[in-house]
Amino acid sequence: MTDHATHLAALAHLLAHPTRARVCLALLDNRAWTATELAHHTNVTAPTISEHLTLLIEGGLLTQQRQGRHRYVRLTDSDTAHLIETLAAHTTPTPPPAPTLRAHRANHALARARTCYDHLAGHLGVAITDALTHHGLLRQDTGFALTDTGLAWFTDHGIDLPRTSRRPLARSCLDWTQRRPHLAGAAGAALCHHALTFGWCQPLGTGRALRITPQGEHALADLLGIDPHTLR
Template structure:
């Protein structure tokens, strides 16, 4: 008699194989907590259906939940889960590129996502890759032996950006994350999260609508040019955002 052992990888694959659950996970890559109702509307499913899917994802360790009154909030369980979802999205796009957007609105949204977006809690898209390249060119970030901030990089965060970096558990200070639109790596880890949070807090980038797409503001464009020598980031983000949902 042959006994088939339980395979955790197969269980994980089954969790993410459903289209609705995959859409939930991709939406939650914005790093924020969503209510079950918001995710249901986003995926175009009934609230009861969304609740069943979310329960599976929570039990499977993909999502974490918190209840406040009648509302059920869910978020990705952590950076490692976010990295997994982003890596799978990148691999899927390489294996079978998505068809052209069917509407002008969808095309505008896709352009905005490609220009600048959040990848869980760090910058992605052309902006994320451009910032990563600028940090590397200035000797602040090393990529020759894996992603690592140099001593000058740590000093830049403290002196130029005005933020001191501190270790957060087992999360690496700097980590490479494959960008699924640019096919190159952008900066993740503690440094990537702090950089993204700082840009948002100072109004140098703003969210477009309720999604992951970002727009570089005029003050942000000036700050990025002063800090990293980046040019034309404002126009790239603004043009992509022009036709997307306000």
């Protein structure tokens, strides 16, 4: 028990610094970032970000890859991303007002639709999860699980699900802006990949925010009965 407590305290210490927390939140976009990019994003110096990244790597939250003069880092795996998103959802329910109009718009875009590592989140992710559940494709009463009808739905619509992955097929991820669960796991990743590949949504700038396209609104209305007006 002492070892578990020690490890938990060490993990909490890693995320207790605002700069390291900002790094982990930024990396939820499932991209590899350079130390220079993260220094700019967190508004700290190169030596400072290097120290923080070293701690996060040694603590197991990040992995790194060196390419020439650059060091690229990313979250270790989907479990780490799930941990970060879940912890973020347990922060203060009412965030302070955005200091600028630009920041307000950015926050609104993230809340409307975004990626959470490799699956869909925000209002879009929750709406899709609710629709899958409403149509009997996903069960939430005993933990997240695709039903037989749900498995057939994914197959019928050309959304490939891995059958040999050690990763859970469906998993609940608590959405930090909506305070409700959205679909993660292999099924969530496959659905996100399909949505991006077929133009249901598009990256909005270089961050995690997504723009739902008219094609996406039509597809989600047709396949899951989601009212397009609720996604705007």
